[in-house]
Amino acid sequence: MIYEKGDFMKNMNVELKKINDFEWEIPIGTVPNMNVPGRIFASEKLLNKIKQDRTLLQCAGVATLPGIYKYAITLPDGHQGYGFPIGGVAALDYEKGGISPGGVGYDINCGVRLVKTNISKVEMCEKIKELLEKLFEYVPSGLGSKGKTRIKSEKEFDEILEKGAKWAIKKGYGKEEDLKHLESEGCLDLASAEFISHNAKKRGMPQLGSLGSGNHFLEIQYVEKIYNEKVAKVFGLEEGKTTLMIHTGSRGLGHQVCSDYIRKIEKEFPEVIKKLPDRELVYAPAGTELAKKYLKSMSAAANYAWCNRQMILHWSRQAFEKVFQKSSEELGMDVLYDVAHNIAKIETHKVEGEMKKVYLHRKGATRAFGPGNPEVPDVYREVGQPVIIPGSMGTASYVLVGTNEGMEKSFGSTAHGAGRTMSRYAAKKKYLSETVKKELGEKNILIKAASKSGISEEAPGAYKDIDEVVRVSDETGIAKIVAKLRPMGVIKG
Amino acid sequence: MSFKSVVMTRKFKFTEHSADVYIETSGNNLEEAFSSIAIGLGFLIIESDNVDDKVEKKIIVESEDMESLLFDFLSEILIFQDAESLIFHNVIVEKIEKNKGIWSLIAKAKGEKFNPKKHKQGTHVKAITYHNMEIKNQKGKFKVRVLVDI
DSSP: OOBOOOHHHHOOOOOOEEEETTEEEEOTTSSTTOSSOEEEEOOHHHHHHHTTTTHHHHHHHHTTSTTBOSOEEEEEEEEEEESEEEEEEEEEETTTSEEOGGGTOSSTTOEEEEEEEEEEHHHHHHHHHHHHHHHHHHSOOSTTOOOSSOOOOHHHHHHHHHHTHHHHHHTTSSOHHHHHTBGGGGOOTTOOSTTSOHHHHHHHGGGTTOOOSTTOEEEEEEEEEESOHHHHHHHTOOTTEEEEEEEEOOHHHHHHHHHHHHHHHHHHOHHHHHTOSSGGGOOEETTSHHHHHHHHHHHHHHHHHHHHHHHHHHHHHHHHHHHHTSOTTTTTOOEEEEEESEEEEEEEEEETTEEEEEEEEEESOEEOOOTTOTTSOHHHHTTOOEEEEOOSTTSOEEEEEEOHHHHHHSSSEEOOSOOBSSOHHHHHHHOOHHHHHHHHHHTTOEEEESOHHHHHHTOGGGBOOHHHHHHHHHHHTSEEEEEEEEEEEEEEO | OOHHHHHHHTOOEEEEOSSSEEEEEEESSHHHHHHHHHHHHHHHHBOSSOOOOOEEEEEEEEESSHHHHHHHHHHHHHHHHHHHOEEEEEEEEEEEEEETTEEEEEEEEEEEEOOTTTSOBOOOOOEEEEEEEEEEEETTEEEEEEEEEO
């Protein structure tokens, strides 16, 4: 029994139908068994990058999933993943569709949190070096980084999985108001630790409260430009003021939950895999026990990630307090918002005039709900949900706002970052960490990293142009630009 | 096949994918090929050649086919990576067999705890994937390819 898979993947040519300058369709029939077309949100420039790998074919593969509505979406930062492309959205019917661990990804609720401060760029310049040292000292980062907090028992760990950021607040990691500014208030109620394996817990327990490595980072930025005064005012963003961005996820726990459920599903539903173009697209059919268990476990991993970012925020505040000799309240360190980039949720969306309950998969995508949506915190509801799109190391990041147009076009979703154009491995070979460090230094960006390879892998040249990615989001109206943030200092895991 | 022969000849190689990396190898039998892939994984995580054999772990897995056997076997190594900070640069798969439709594997993994002062940090590996996974017998040589999520 010798396998050779991947015939489906060999044909890289995909004919696209142009809808308008920023939207393209992959017609039904591009690969066998597509239920809906694919839809790409991209400019010609980004599309040329997207065409260089198998993103489009993978998008077509997602369109073969059962109960999928409207179209399989690839966002402007889309790039090749495994099974699902990264930078994608898929809405599968709650009763006739299914839920796919691959449609969420291995780093469940990898996401970003943006924290405001009233510290000016000038004040920050004086202290940034010291601040980076302190942040590096207070927030565990790097390969196999472990949290500073020892979780006493599996019972306590289960509480973290079920309560998320709420647990962290209860334990003194931050303040009650923080919760109001997190997607889902940092806790998905349907989470359960019951169906999470011992192995997953073993991987996650020692890592709680750590940044990890890879593309995860802490960044000090300043608000370089405001594009939308009205919304920026509601968000509390001001030109020349500095911000802190936290980017990390659910660490080994989330990775293991994903692996465990891919295995469970394929064991229980071997007939599902046979029909799929890629084994990584495997899904638990809607209505099955396994679909429920995965949803509960994935939600628990998402809670872990929110708790993780909350703890990191707490230690970051302590680092700021130490360096600036003021309390974090005096420094105005309030959370602007916290968004998940890899998640599946039960949501209701309008499809051909009818409201449909779906498993909404966002893999490398940001929720971007429009004005008036009850999921948007009170303070922002009138203008829409804040959307945070981090750039690559050394390039700008953006704050956008969700729109009702996005609710129609992209199930209330937009891009999640710059999107890679080069593999981590290729980047490591191409960019010397010292050169990258020097180039960042020339742009007045300081960097502190746990490893040299971490710097090379995340070299700005390995990513697509973030400015172009957010421009497409703005032009298509799926999320509108509010402010541009420029990095001053980075802690790399 | 000894550990040295795998390490000295670096029987595995890394190839690129947009976000991730493939580990590829070929071996005279499945055991040898799986050993090389596991060692490749170890060298992806820690690049320096100084991971000593201080701890030994036995890995036993059972799976429904060859692909899932490789997935489960390598996943075990990642569990040690995160749960105990253990890195293995010396992995020997002793036996792979198929019995009544079930594939089983027994391996010995030797290594030590990650020490940032001693070891050169490579890439943290999040997960093993099935994407474009290949296990094939080509003219008596076993070629294996796996994509890992980093």
